[in-house]
Amino acid sequence: MNWLILIIAGLFETAFAFCLGKAQETTGKENLYWWSGFAVCLFFSMFLMYKAIAGENGLPIGTAYAVWTGIGAVGSVLMGIFFFNEPATFWRIFFVSTLIISIVGLKFVSE
Template sequence: MSWMYLILAGIFEMIGVTMINSWHKKRNWQSLFLLFAGFGASFLFLALAMKELPMGTAYAVWTGIGAAGGAILGMILYGEPKDAKRIFFIAMVLSAAIGLKLVS
């Protein structure tokens, strides 16, 4: 169950990061609410995951999901560059997170 909590934490981290960009562009209360809700849920699920998972593993996977997911959402939602080098390095971040799962 701890890995499910960690994946949820990463997904909510992606929502929080996306809402930072939305807040800067729109300055509406919905973006601000979702920003705080996304990060709040992210920290809650990270804390739940860390009851069973080592801190270093949990933090590395959480940041990997958030960073890679945020970059992917930026490409999809905000037209950020989609060049091959960028996608390659995002894949490396995700493969490192999967590797940590396999050895933990």
């Protein structure tokens, strides 16, 4: 269950990065909505990260933090490619792929 909570926390990290990107592109009231979305996503990301590591059955902090930031990093790169017209070069995709392999590897070697 803690792994599922951690994955959801990572998705909220991606969401708050997306909200920051959209906040850069907007002004006025719409900008306020994106900043509010950022704050909500940040809260849930941090709270769920805490829940994944808390208690005697919690995940190790080093592994959980690496996976959490990895999910956020991969998600942010993909959001940049699909929503912010960032380039999808061979090397970007290659290194994102190695990051995904590393995240999966940490899951398999963790107790």
